[in-house]
Amino acid sequence: MSTEQPATESAAPAVPAQSRSSTRPEDDTRPRSGLPANPMLSVVMPAYNEIKTLETVVKRVLAVGMPVEIIMVDDGSTDGTRDLMDRLVEKYGVKAIKHEVNQGKGAALKTGFAHATGDLVIIQDADLEYDPEDYHSLLRPFLEQNADVVYGSRYLVGRYIRVHPYYHYMGNRFLTMFSNIFTGLKLTDMETCYKVFRREVAQGLKITSKRFTVEPEITARIARKRLKIFEVPISYLGRDYAEGKKIGWKDGIAALYSIIKFRFWG
Ligand SMILES: Nc1nc2c(ncn2[C@@H]2O[C@H](COP(=O)(O)OP(=O)(O)O)[C@@H](O)[C@H]2O)c(=O)[nH]1
Numbered sequence: 001m002s003t004e005q006p007a008t009e010s011a012a013p014a015v016p017a018q019s020r021s022s023t024r025p026e027d028d029t030r031p032r033s034g035l036p037a038n039p040m041l042s043v044v045m046p047a048y049n050e051i052k053t054l055e056t057v058v059k060r061v062l063a064v065g066m067p068v069e070i071i072m073v074d075d076g077s078t079d080g081t082r083d084l085m086d087r088l089v090e091k092y093g094v095k096a097i098k099h100e101v102n103q104g105k106g107a108a109l110k111t112g113f114a115h116a117t118g119d120l121v122i123i124q125d126a127d128l129e130y131d132p133e134d135y136h137s138l139l140r141p142f143l144e145q146n147a148d149v150v151y152g153s154r155y156l157v158g159r160y161i162r163v164h165p166y167y168h169y170m171g172n173r174f175l176t177m178f179s180n181i182f183t184g185l186k187l188t189d190m191e192t193c194y195k196v197f198r199r200e201v202a203q204g205l206k207i208t209s210k211r212f213t214v215e216p217e218i219t220a221r222i223a224r225k226r227l228k229i230f231e232v233p234i235s236y237l238g239r240d241y242a243e244g245k246k247i248g249w250k251d252g253i254a255a256l257y258s259i260i261k262f263r264f265w266g
């Protein structure tokens, strides 16, 4: 006899009726981002004398396999970066905008943001310290949690992190803490390069800092707008000064001053 199979078990629905028909907001797990499933990412790439790494960074961004628009912003380079950009425009169909004279990362970002046409905008330095493979996790909070801004944190360690010079690490942690005190945000890495915004947020940011104080400035401005901000862990391959790192202790002092300035007089 083959009657062991109880009828009730085979008749059980694959999805319980209750969850299929639920309309409670907390049960609705669909993205509410208003973004397409495959959003277009504008990659703003400030570059000052980065001839050694620029093409590799462009290739790595393209290899991520997402719809991207790369906007390289030359900041008055003198090492041949400008000519290289012309070749990259031809070869990869990326965009290049050039400042005639060097102004600083902040000025380069302002120019790049203004030219973005994607759904989201990310900052991508033109050196190899950050890994574009992290874009996948950086975009997730937009698609799943309706984020407005996402910061990639080097201190919520992802796959790996190159051991930092201790004083550089302490400098970053201290600046982040100081910034948090004045913004009221609990970030772990304010100085990170990987900051991602909905395009309207990036283009609505007033940027007055020409140089590296643009990082505390952006952070102070998004804090004031009361946006939905997320952090995700990223990998980091920091270069040392011999390898071309340019930010230094003077930029740290300028950042402290800016944190206070943008809190009270921004
Ligand atoms: N140092 C420096 N970097 C600039 C300037 N303008 C644009 N950048 C770019 O800003 C990014 C961050 O600079 P970087 O020297 O790597 O800073 P660090 O990694 O924080 O030491 C790089 O892609 C630079 O090419 C500038 O005037 N000075």
Ligand SMILES: [Mg+2]
Pocket: 125, 127, 129, 245
């Ligand atoms: Mg760098």
